[in-house]
Amino acid sequence: MKFENNLLFSQNLDLADPLRTMRDDYLFPVLNNKPFIYLCGNSLGLQPKVAKEVLDVQLNNWQNLAVEGWFEGNSPWMFYHKELKKLMAPLVGAKVAEVCPMNTLTVNLHLLMVSFYQPNDKRFKIIMEAGAFPSDQYAIESQVRFHGYDPKEAIIEVKPRDGEYILRTEDILQVIEAKGDEIALVLFGGVNYFTGQWFDMPAITKAGHKAGALVGFDLAHAAGNVPLSLHDWDVDFACWCSYKYQNAGPGGIAGIFVHEKHFNDASLNRFAGWWGYNESNRFKMEKGFVPELGADGWQVSCTQVMPMALYHASLQLFDKVGYLTSLREKSKTLTEYLFYVIDEVNTNIGYEQFKIITPRGQADRGAQVSIIAKSHGKEFFDKLVENHVLGDWREPNVIRLSPVPMYNSFEDVYRTGALLLSLSKSIL
Numbered sequence: 001m002k003f004e005n006n007l008l009f010s011q012n013l014d015l016a017d018p019l020r021t022m023r024d025d026y027l028f029p030v031l032n033n034k035p036f037i038y039l040c041g042n043s044l045g046l047q048p049k050v051a052k053e054v055l056d057v058q059l060n061n062w063q064n065l066a067v068e069g070w071f072e073g074n075s076p077w078m079f080y081h082k083e084l085k086k087l088m089a090p091l092v093g094a095k096v097a098e099v100c101p102m103n104t105l106t107v108n109l110h111l112l113m114v115s116f117y118q119p120n121d122k123r124f125k126i127i128m129e130a131g132a133f134p135s136d137q138y139a140i141e142s143q144v145r146f147h148g149y150d151p152k153e154a155i156i157e158v159k160p161r162d163g164e165y166i167l168r169t170e171d172i173l174q175v176i177e178a179k180g181d182e183i184a185l186v187l188f189g190g191v192n193y194f195t196g197q198w199f200d201m202p203a204i205t206k207a208g209h210k211a212g213a214l215v216g217f218d219l220a221h222a223a224g225n226v227p228l229s230l231h232d233w234d235v236d237f238a239c240w241c242s243y244k245y246q247n248a249g250p251g252g253i254a255g256i257f258v259h260e261k262h263f264n265d266a267s268l269n270r271f272a273g274w275w276g277y278n279e280s281n282r283f284k285m286e287k288g289f290v291p292e293l294g295a296d297g298w299q300v301s302c303t304q305v306m307p308m309a310l311y312h313a314s315l316q317l318f319d320k321v322g323y324l325t326s327l328r329e330k331s332k333t334l335t336e337y338l339f340y341v342i343d344e345v346n347t348n349i350g351y352e353q354f355k356i357i358t359p360r361g362q363a364d365r366g367a368q369v370s371i372i373a374k375s376h377g378k379e380f381f382d383k384l385v386e387n388h389v390l391g392d393w394r395e396p397n398v399i400r401l402s403p404v405p406m407y408n409s410f411e412d413v414y415r416t417g418a419l420l421l422s423l424s425k426s427i428l
């Protein structure tokens with residue numbers, strides 16, 4: 001599409017956007033009676049208006065049914081996760097039995113590594129991306145140590161080439177192939193939190209399997225952002241949080257995916273708890289753990305009803321828009337428009353003050369644009385916030401802006417570019 005850098009053009013794109021009314025389903029932060037342009041959905045998604053109502057249903061159940069709520073009422077807590085499973089599966093391209101809401105993300109990463117990282121002296125290495133989210137780095141290091149290996153030897157990080165920010169798929173595949181039978185696990189992010197790069201997940205999965213390793217993904221920045229087909233891609237396991245692109249609230253309940261081919265594999269270790277026990281016999285309280293079939297068998301503690309209600313509220317809105325097909329179409333153009341307005345700002349300044357490090361190709365990114373500010377980065381960021389544009393800041397010089405198709409408009413993007421340009425006149 002041929003873009004134009006003016007308000008009317010952006011407003012016309014909004015008029016033509018079939019999802020333009022979705023933003024009315026969300027609550028925007030407001031300061032001095034003026035709502036923010038919110039470009040931070042990659043970090044914490046906005047609150048769906050329906051969240052209070054859905055949460056209230058469960059608060060009322062607690063009030064009126066108390067302990068009976070586990071088995072009584074319209075939607076007994078004992079089975080509440082099943083309603084979420086149905087809504088979660090299409091977001092990640094899974095069968096319903098392959099997903100389950102539980103715990104929080106890093107906790108799930110640990111639990112899944114207990115099952116899918118079972119190293120031996122021949123195969124004990126893990127391939128991951130350099131610059132992964134710190135929680136993943138710590139989790140992986142500690143798992144490696146737990147098994148008695150040295151992270152320096154066992155963890156192989158694939159790095160961008162000198163002077164580059166983005167990993168080349170060929171380099172990732174080359175490392176996997178080169179390390180071959182030393183690799184126990186390939187564990188990658190879906191979308192890198194810092195650069196916004198969406199990795200070639202099917203190619204990585206295929207290469208990992210060819211090397212004889214298992215392959216898992218942390219989808220914190222991918223789930224709800226880009227279309228995924230975990231089942232068809234033959235991914236072994238994955239986990240994600242619900243509070244970024246999925247708008248389920250701070251510290252929201254997380255999700256796991258386990259491919260069905262692993263459902264009956266008794267050789268997998270598990271850190272078990274009563275809620276993963278076979279559902280129909282769970283309350284017999286018998287000795288000896290028998291897992292429920294499917295991802296549900298990885299549950300440990302009883303259902304977290306209140307966080308689940310918030311995730312439920314948010315998932316209903318994904319259901320309403322027909323999931324990622326329509327969101328993704330808008331997302332491609334909306335993010336492209338942000339690339340364009342940033343380019344326009346640079347052209348007007350006369351040099352590349354804002355260097356975009358996120359890949360521009362549609363297959364290589366979702367709804368996040370990471371920008372290195374050549375100078376005065378923090379000053380620009382603070383002024384953006386002062387002027388009601390909320391993105392996020394990563395030391396030492398990166399501004400991340402995420403135009404989320406669910407609730408951001410083309411006008412939001414236009415206004416952000418216009419503000420950056422006018423700020424540059426006073427700051428630079």
Ligand SMILES: *Cc1c(COP(=O)(O)O)cnc(C)c1O
Nearest residue numbers: 104105106133135193218220241
């Ligand atoms: C956001 C994020 C996390 C956060 O983990 P929590 O356990 O939810 O605090 C972990 N990993 C990645 C890749 C993330 O982007």
